[in-house]
Amino acid sequence: MSSASTVLQFHDVSVIRDGNTILDSVSWKVDSDERWVVLGPNGAGKTTLLQIAAAAMHPTSGTAEVLQEALGKVDVFELRPMIGFASTAMARRIPRDETVLDVVLTAAYSVTGRWNEEYESIDTRRAERVLKEWGLEGFAGRRFGSLSDGEQKRVQIARSVMTDPELLLLDEPAASLDLGAREELVGLLGGYAASASSPAIVMVTHHVEEIPSGFTHALLLADGGIVASGPLDEALTSETLTETFGMTIELTERDNRFAARAAA
Numbered sequence: 001m002s003s004a005s006t007v008l009q010f011h012d013v014s015v016i017r018d019g020n021t022i023l024d025s026v027s028w029k030v031d032s033d034e035r036w037v038v039l040g041p042n043g044a045g046k047t048t049l050l051q052i053a054a055a056a057m058h059p060t061s062g063t064a065e066v067l068q069e070a071l072g073k074v075d076v077f078e079l080r081p082m083i084g085f086a087s088t089a090m091a092r093r094i095p096r097d098e099t100v101l102d103v104v105l106t107a108a109y110s111v112t113g114r115w116n117e118e119y120e121s122i123d124t125r126r127a128e129r130v131l132k133e134w135g136l137e138g139f140a141g142r143r144f145g146s147l148s149d150g151e152q153k154r155v156q157i158a159r160s161v162m163t164d165p166e167l168l169l170l171d172e173p174a175a176s177l178d179l180g181a182r183e184e185l186v187g188l189l190g191g192y193a194a195s196a197s198s199p200a201i202v203m204v205t206h207h208v209e210e211i212p213s214g215f216t217h218a219l220l221l222a223d224g225g226i227v228a229s230g231p232l233d234e235a236l237t238s239e240t241l242t243e244t245f246g247m248t249i250e251l252t253e254r255d256n257r258f259a260a261r262a263a264a
């Protein structure tokens with residue numbers, strides 16, 4: 001028997017902005033032992049979906065439960081510390097001159113930028129452990145702005161797991177990385193995803209090559225609607241990618257890693 005609990009439950013979630021339907025009746029359930037990848041063309045609604053999962057936005061209609069609390073009925077400030085979230089938009093808010101240790105440490109207080117908090121040594125020890133887990137040993141004293149893109153991405157993820165969240169949301173964590181940095185990050189994410197003590201993960205990406213081994217489910221979105229949703233081997237196929245992207249795509253898989261290209 002699985003002891004998994006439900007971390008996200010969307011019923012007919014729609015988001016309408018300026019008369020545009022950005023999400024269209026999305027019903028979706030994520031359990032604590034699942035690691036999801038969300039794929040879809042530019043403008044499909046992926047980031048909007050993640051914003052709702054992060055309790056940062058409410059649906060226009062339908063209901064969204066995050067960590068078993070219904071959005072609109074719960075104090076989101078109580079919910080958010082239980083949700084780890086890494087995105088480029090959040091990274092832009094990190095002061096360039098902040099030390100790596102402080103970038104990670106301040107997550108414990110839901111702030112960016114170190115102010116006057118008294119940090120407990122237990123938090124410092126945890127931050128150092130998290131940095132080590134994400135291959136950032138020796139970086140604690142470096143200024144965030146002096147790191148490479150790949151190192152900065154790993155710091156963002158380390159920050160997002162600092163609070164030991166029950167749900168981890170990653171918006172394009174491998175975007176703009178070179179091949180080596182991408183493979184390093186995908187390897188670390190795969191190791192993290194495979195650990196039984198890891199939280200549920202939802203990762204938005206543009207490239208199937210960025211899906212770490214250990215991910216279990218896929219959600220394919222196009223024009224705000226679900227094209228496919230479920231276990232990876234059912235939801236992520238040449239056929240579902242072809243429908244999602246409106247062109248004939250051939251998907252290949254080897255050793256739990258994927259590659260995709262337009263069919264010849």
Ligand SMILES: Nc1ncnc2c1ncn2[C@@H]1O[C@H](COP(=O)(O)OP(=O)(O)OP(=O)(O)O)[C@@H](O)[C@H]1O
Binds near residue numbers: 018020040049
């Ligand atoms: N506040 C808003 N008002 C009007 N339209 C919006 C608003 N926010 C997002 N949109 C539109 O909703 C659509 C979906 O946006 P979203 O960022 O969720 O897509 P995405 O799948 O993450 O795209 P990308 O892959 O390009 O990041 C886009 O067409 C976007 O322009």
